[in-house]
Amino acid sequence: MNTIKAIKGSKIILENEIIKDHVLLFENDIKQILPNEVFEKRIESGYYKNEVEVIPHRGYVSPGFIDIHVHGAGGSDTMDATPQALRTIAENLIKSGTTGFLATTMTMAQQDIIKALETVRNVMADQNNENLLGSDILGVHLEGPFINPEYKGAQAQTHIQKPTTEWLKPYFDIIKIITFAPEMDTNFDFIKAMEDTGIVLSIGHTGCDFETACSAHAAGVDHITHCFNAMTGLHHRKPGVVGAAFAKPFTTELIADGIHVHAGFFETFVRIKSPEKVILVTDAIRAGFLEDGTYELGGQPVLVEDGASRLEDGTLAGSILKMNEALTNMLKSTGRPLNEVVSMMSINPARRIGLDHEMGSIEEGKLSNLVLLSEDYHVEAVYIKGKKRYDGGIK
Secondary structure: OOOEEEEEOOEEEOOOOEEOOEEEEEOOEEEEEEEHHHHHHHHHHOOOOOOEEEEEOOOEEEEOEEEEEEOEEOOEEHHHOOHHHHHHHHHHHHHHOEEEEEEEOOOOOHHHHHHHHHHHHHHHHHOOOOOOOOOEEEEEEEEOOOOOHHHOOOOOHHHOOOOOOOOOHHHOOOEEEEEEOHHHOHHHHHHHHOOOOOOEEEEOOEOOOHHHHHHHHHOOOOEEOOOOOOEOOOOOOOOHHHHHHHHOOOEEEEEOOOOOOOHHHHHHHHHHHOHHHEEEEOOEOOOOOOOOEEEEEOOEEEEEEOOEEEOOOOOEOOEOOOHHHHHHHHHHHHOOOHHHHHHOOOHHHHHHOOOOOOOOOOOOOOEOOEEEEOOOOOEEEEEEOOEEEEEOOOO
């Protein structure tokens, strides 16, 4: 007999409001949200045929966070291409409230990317195993190798190639996003070939100008990878990709660590783009959740110090940001309401990758992917599909 779980005492973060004095009932999926008095009367009357497990909690219950751009955590990277590496990443990400993520690749040798894709597919097929801990992998974000070498950032130049579908087709079922440079796509042939795949094409690591970015948008490209970083910046006579991001209804990733983008600009950015078009990501590397030191990214050494991860030449190389830190950073820097910021890391990314029918918000019938937060946003417990996958949490 299935036990119905009931979170009582929490403020429930919905997409458009936060409600108090209600009980959230769930199993594998969300069953109901009831006023406290209705729930108590039902308990007293024996309304529930199955046992009810009451979970008392003072704080917030939030939809699970979804990170659509993360390379690694806990010493492991997607490009390690082993099941254990992916499980290590998942077991660390869940500590910060991430219930689902896109395993993000790097510009490396084609055979290494293919091996990573194969490994992700195999792990995804096995992640319904009830003994697994950690976040669920929702697919792949292919960041490179179809980028501009002049804007490669921390990506390795050796393996950059022209955009092609030739070797990607067998993996269209798991690839959700592809970051590429439109100016490297002759006659937009790649964009045209990807038109009916359902895969999100994202402008990133690019030297394209305003006009090219807008033309790419007209051709169907409507996402921007880590806006401001590794792309042409905003200038009043040369608006660049950032200008196009502001001028057209792109969805835009933001690394809200205060290093990749100045925290004082967060509010202006959200106001220009609108909250519905902003998606918070970490772009975290294997150093995430670990101490300062020297690590590796895409075959290159990375020094992590004072909250930043950089190549030897000082180039930013991903981040060590955690999703719950992105939440607190945005709240502190923007003054936006909690439910609005939570949407930037739950329903917005879910919509972006076409999974909003089953996750991303607390609604009846959606999967019970939930985060219990303290009043100061400490992650106290995480549920995925109604099962507790994490208990404790980090500041």
